[in-house]
Amino acid sequence: MEKPPPLIFENSHDGGSIPALQMLVTDIFTWEMLYQISQFAIKVAFTNYSKVIINPKKANRDEAKASLMEQGPSYVVSFVHSMYVTARGMMHLYSLWEASNIDKLHIAAEGTYREAHLEVARTNILFVAYLFYDMIHILHQYPKLGGGDTMVHHMLFAFCSIINGTYGIMPFQFGWLISGELSTIFLNWRWFLLKSGRDSGSLIENVNSMFAASFFISRNVMYTAGIVHLYIFSMSELKSLLSPDVAGVPLSALGITCESMLLGWLLNLYWGAKILRKVARAARAGPKVAVNDTAAVTTKATKSGKKVRRSKRD
Secondary structure, eight states: OOOOOOOTTGGGSTTOHHHHHHHHHHHHHHHHHHHHHHHHHHHHHHHHHHHHHSOTTTSOHHHHHHHHHHHHHHHHHHHHHHHHHHHHHHHHHHHHTTSOHHHHHBOOSSSTTHHHHHHHHHHHHHHHHHHHHHHHHHHHTTTTTOOHHHHHHHHHHHHHHHHHHHHTBOHHHHHHHHGGGHHHHHHHHHHHHHHTTOOSSHHHHHHHHHHHHHHIIIIIIIHHHHHHHHHHSSHHHHHHTTSTTTTOOOHHHHHHHHHHHHHHHHHHHHHHHHHHHHHHHHHHHOHHHHHHHHHHHHTTOEETTEEOOHHHHO
16 A cells, blocks of 8 residues: 655654644744844834944935834844854754765654754754745835745745655755855845945955855855765665655655755855955955945845845845
């Protein structure tokens, strides 16, 4: 008798699908609560410290206030999300580093790495919850927080994460993918500096440099190493995920996941090359150009592995 397909997120929790979905709903409300708290905090900050927050020499106070009040809470939540999932991603890489290739690719019902696998599944649910929360706000403020490309990215990555959480696959790969959020920390920081009129000086230069370095390390070097490990050193284990005796994931679902990872890798290499060229050109031209050139590239940088419409947000 053929084994029935698992329920949604069934392999993401010891209790099965229902407790996992309860976590998902709770996480969505948690992100929204953080948004509301951030919105309130920004209002209070402007009421008491508006002259400190905004540089009057560089920014129009009314325009800066409007942008920070309307879009600022989303960037605060993104900032918190990127820091938290990056830390957890690093933890997942560490906990599964010595695991066999099959344990890196499959969340088994029991075994040495069961606890580490469930921690990955927990982060995955947290990530999907963030994508759902963010899509709601993107639609509500459309297109200020992103356009159609952002929505497509969110839906595609949510679909892949649901596949992985449902069939219990690719825990180690999720670790190096989610660690790419490291660069988003500095991208969000840069947005607040620009909106508050701090578009020049050593601070923005340092943030731009940290963004470029973190992007290169996490989205180029680490991502490339992960792709090489997956497709060269783990191909037989990857194919075994199709077997009902392992994960039983449908070929179409596994194909979409793998193709999305390859597409993300190619896009990150493309954006990384542009960033490095801009940084090299700016280093020869001087610090002022360095700020402007790196800023130009970050308008096409990624958030959660996607292309962000920073021209809209900025």
